[in-house]
Amino acid sequence: MTVYEELVERGLIAQVTDEDELKELINAGKATFYIGFDATADSLHVGHFMALCLMKRLQMAGNTPIALVGGGTTMIGDPSGRTDMRQMMTPEMINHNCECFKKQMSKFIDFSDGKAILANNADWLLDLNYIDVLREVGACFSVNRMLSAECYKQRMDREGGLTFLEFNYMIMQAYDFYQLYQKYGCQMQLGGNDQWSNMLAGTDLIRRKLGKNAYAMTITLLLNSEGKKMGKTQSGAVWLDPNKTSPFEFYQYWRNVADADVIKCLKMLTFLSLDEIKEMEKWEGSELNKAKEILAFELTKLVHSEEDAVKAQEAARALFSTGDAANMPTLELTEADLTDGAITLVDLLVKAELAGSKSDARRNIEQGGVAIDGEKIEDVKATVSKDQLSGDGVVVKRGKKKFKKVVVK
Numbered sequence: 001m002t003v004y005e006e007l008v009e010r011g012l013i014a015q016v017t018d019e020d021e022l023k024e025l026i027n028a029g030k031a032t033f034y035i036g037f038d039a040t041a042d043s044l045h046v047g048h049f050m051a052l053c054l055m056k057r058l059q060m061a062g063n064t065p066i067a068l069v070g071g072g073t074t075m076i077g078d079p080s081g082r083t084d085m086r087q088m089m090t091p092e093m094i095n096h097n098c099e100c101f102k103k104q105m106s107k108f109i110d111f112s113d114g115k116a117i118l119a120n121n122a123d124w125l126l127d128l129n130y131i132d133v134l135r136e137v138g139a140c141f142s143v144n145r146m147l148s149a150e151c152y153k154q155r156m157d158r159e160g161g162l163t164f165l166e167f168n169y170m171i172m173q174a175y176d177f178y179q180l181y182q183k184y185g186c187q188m189q190l191g192g193n194d195q196w197s198n199m200l201a202g203t204d205l206i207r208r209k210l211g212k213n214a215y216a217m218t219i220t221l222l223l224n225s226e227g228k229k230m231g232k233t234q235s236g237a238v239w240l241d242p243n244k245t246s247p248f249e250f251y252q253y254w255r256n257v258a259d260a261d262v263i264k265c266l267k268m269l270t271f272l273s274l275d276e277i278k279e280m281e282k283w284e285g286s287e288l289n290k291a292k293e294i295l296a297f298e299l300t301k302l303v304h305s306e307e308d309a310v311k312a313q314e315a316a317r318a319l320f321s322t323g324d325a326a327n328m329p330t331l332e333l334t335e336a337d338l339t340d341g342a343i344t345l346v347d348l349l350v351k352a353e354l355a356g357s358k359s360d361a362r363r364n365i366e367q368g369g370v371a372i373d374g375e376k377i378e379d380v381k382a383t384v385s386k387d388q389l390s391g392d393g394v395v396v397k398r399g400k401k402k403f404k405k406v407v408v409k
Contacts, residue, residue: 032188043241
């Protein structure tokens, strides 16, 4: 099986231009390709994870990845998939986030000895002269064609519409591809399926300005069986930074995917062979729980370490069998969190991020969905004392799958 055929078999490819030429480049290990990452947070998340895995796969086959951090484009904000305008960020915030990205990317991509390139589009975008851009690039874009792009149409139909600021994003992304082609011989852009219009704009700009062929390939969006983007929890995104989403919580997210999603996730995200995964496709019922454990372990090992994956797996198994709280995510309270030497269970659930609000916490307690050290608590006025929280603390559990160890300093 060729590299390209494996990508198709794993369900990773959504759309491509010039498939035969693109396939030949990838299979021969001669593609120089890029994926862009706008620095909208100080950590990458699960949405970026699949892109990083794809970069790793292609690099292993001899191709050269360019990881482009968006120090320039983040100043504007991508309207794709958005119903509102992104929050404007300061240059200091963006630079900090770019530095955080670089560290995380190095766990997936080998940047040594010219095997990969790390670039920042701030290097060419921030010094552009507006008139020069209009003359050099603006003349290559049809407004009619731009407005037909899905990312713009969605915004124009909503209150507030599309700002001229955001309208320029497609031009900036196309200009990135144009620059990378000239600087590094980058012939290919990869990205999420929602980036298709922006990517085509880049291939078109290169053809118009340089008379050269460039290619685009979009990655299938990671959706669950209900058609919703994966990587979101009630408390927010699933981050790759262990300080934002602990290895245990990361493991638990994948351990708890729906039965209908586990094989798809194994194919798209892990580096297990397709033959191994095909064997798992035959599994049914409780056997699928074993497949989920394999998925969670493999991904936690990829993002964090094998040691973290082992700890997370042992903690999860121990919790469900004996209630052992070793290696579990922990909330540390201080004296300031207590009133008269105790904290209400309602407040504790909110602080531990096991409930989104106090009303949510009360509802869960009343419905019998909350337990402390295995004992169900149904009194909404219940409190937890400092004595209980001292030493090893307590394990607070909401439902079957959400729990946290709570201690007081």
